[in-house]
Every structure is written in structure tokens, then in C-alpha cells.
Amino acid sequence: MDLFWKHVKTEGKCLVWFGAKVDGYGKLRRGSEYYLAHRYHWESVKGPVPEGLELDHLCRNRACVNLEHLEPVTGQVNTIRGVGPTAVNFWKTECIHGHAFTEENVWVSPSSGRWKCRTCMKREADTRQARTKGPGRPKPDKETLAAELKEYTAVALGEWYGVTDNTIRNWAKKWGLKPPTRKDWHKLKKTVG
Numbered sequence: 001m002d003l004f005w006k007h008v009k010t011e012g013k014c015l016v017w018f019g020a021k022v023d024g025y026g027k028l029r030r031g032s033e034y035y036l037a038h039r040y041h042w043e044s045v046k047g048p049v050p051e052g053l054e055l056d057h058l059c060r061n062r063a064c065v066n067l068e069h070l071e072p073v074t075g076q077v078n079t080i081r082g083v084g085p086t087a088v089n090f091w092k093t094e095c096i097h098g099h100a101f102t103e104e105n106v107w108v109s110p111s112s113g114r115w116k117c118r119t120c121m122k123r124e125a126d127t128r129q130a131r132t133k134g135p136g137r138p139k140p141d142k143e144t145l146a147a148e149l150k151e152y153t154a155v156a157l158g159e160w161y162g163v164t165d166n167t168i169r170n171w172a173k174k175w176g177l178k179p180p181t182r183k184d185w186h187k188l189k190k191t192v193g
Contacts, residue, residue, distance in 0.1 A: 004028070004041065014064040024062035041065045054078055095120055137161050142175040154179055 007019035007028070017026025017037040026037025038055055045067060049055060053072040057064055060083070064070075073081075080090045094100050095117035107116045137160065140148065148157055149172060154165040161168070172179040 004037075004044075007037075008065060013066065014059055014061050014069065015066040016061065017063045017065050021063060026063050026065060037063075038065045038070055042067060042070055056081060089115070139171070142177070145171055145175065146177050149177060149179055 007017055007026070008015050009018055010016070019037065020027045022036075028035055028037050028040060030040070038057070039049065042049060042055060049072050052074065054075055055070045056073045056078040057069055058071055059066070059069040061069070080087050092101060097117070097120055099105060099117045099119040101115070101117070105118045107118050107121060108114070109116070139161065145157075145168075149168075152160075154168040154172075157168045158165040169179045171177075
């Protein structure tokens with residue numbers, strides 16, 4: 001243990017490891033085994049860390065080996081006590097637009113577990129629907145579309161007819177018309193009307 005204390009210095013209330021480090025945690029070697037310094041110290045003095053728990057640095061200093069600054073906790077508790085993105089998001093009470101994170105207003109992705117604000121999701125869906133629905137003009141006939149494709153971009157026509165630009169291209173392809181290429185866009189009008 002004398003060799004252990006050779007690498008420790010006092011900084012405030014922390015006992016900081018000044019030997020080798022990995023991701024900010026003290027690291028030491030005993031024989032052929034490598035240990036995290038704080039865990040080695042804990043196990044030397046207090047015995048093994050209980051099964052399923054890990055040591056949390058209450059002082060947030062990863063190099064600290066002060067036993068008073070260490071507490072065995074679950075991985076989840078250790079994570080949410082931290083300062084990483086998971087911890088920051090865990091403590092949020094509202095979305096970036098100010099809508100409260102309540103049980104009724106939070107949707108959790110079944111695949112990723114990520115949270116999303118239901119109010120924002122509805123607003124996005126309404127905006128997307130309004131953008132794709134457009135004024136509701138009827139589908140043009142072949143001759144009308146052929147004439148319009150010579151004058152307007154597929155994006156502009158899509159907005160005019162309330163469909164996507166890909167739909168305009170598909171109509172043109174179906175009727176054997178050639179929609180304008182990207183090289184021609186600079187010659188065409190960007191809006192209809």
C-alpha cells in the first residue's frame with residue numbers, strides 16, 4: 001500500500017491519483033493485473049464492491065481515491081448523476097420549445113428509447129401535411145404538364161399541385177415526358193403563379 005500512496009496527492013478534499021490514467025481514472029498494476037486506482041483502494045480497505053454496483057465519484061473527480069467521495073451505486077444512478085448527454089437529458093423538464101415533459105406529452109421510441117415531445121411531433125406532422133397537401137389542385141393532363149415542365153421546376157410544380165417533386169417526375173415519366181435536369185434548373189421559374 002506504500003507504493004499506492006506514492007502516487008496520491010491532496011487537492012482540496014480529494015485524494016488525487018497522479019500515476020497512470022485511463023479516461024481520467026487512476027490506473028495501477030499489481031503483478032500482471034491492472035486496476036482502477038479508486039476501485040483498488042476501495043477493495044483493499046472495504047472489500048469487494050457489491051455485485052451489480054459500481055463506484056460513483058461524488059466529487060466528480062475521476063482521479064480521486066478518497067473513500068469518502070466514493071459510493072457504490074447502480075450504473076443507471078451513476079450515469080444520471082454525471083454530466084454527460086444522458087444525464088443532461090434525464091433532468092430536462094421541457095422540450096426546446098418549452099412544452100412540459102409529462103407522461104401524456106412524451107413519446108418514447110420503442111427501438112431506441114429516445115424521448116420526443118408529442119406537441120412538437122403533432123406540429124411537425126401538421127406542417128408536413130400542409131406543405132404536401134397544397135391548394136388541392138387536380139392532377140394536370142399530359143399536355144398541361146409538358147408545357148409547365150418547360151417553364152417551372154418540379155419542386156415549384158409539386159408545391160402548386162400539392163404533391164412532392166418526385167410525384168411530378170413520376171407523372172412525367174409515366175407519360176413519356178422528360179422532366180428538367182439539374183443543369184436546366186437555373187433557366188426555370190422557382191414558383192408558379
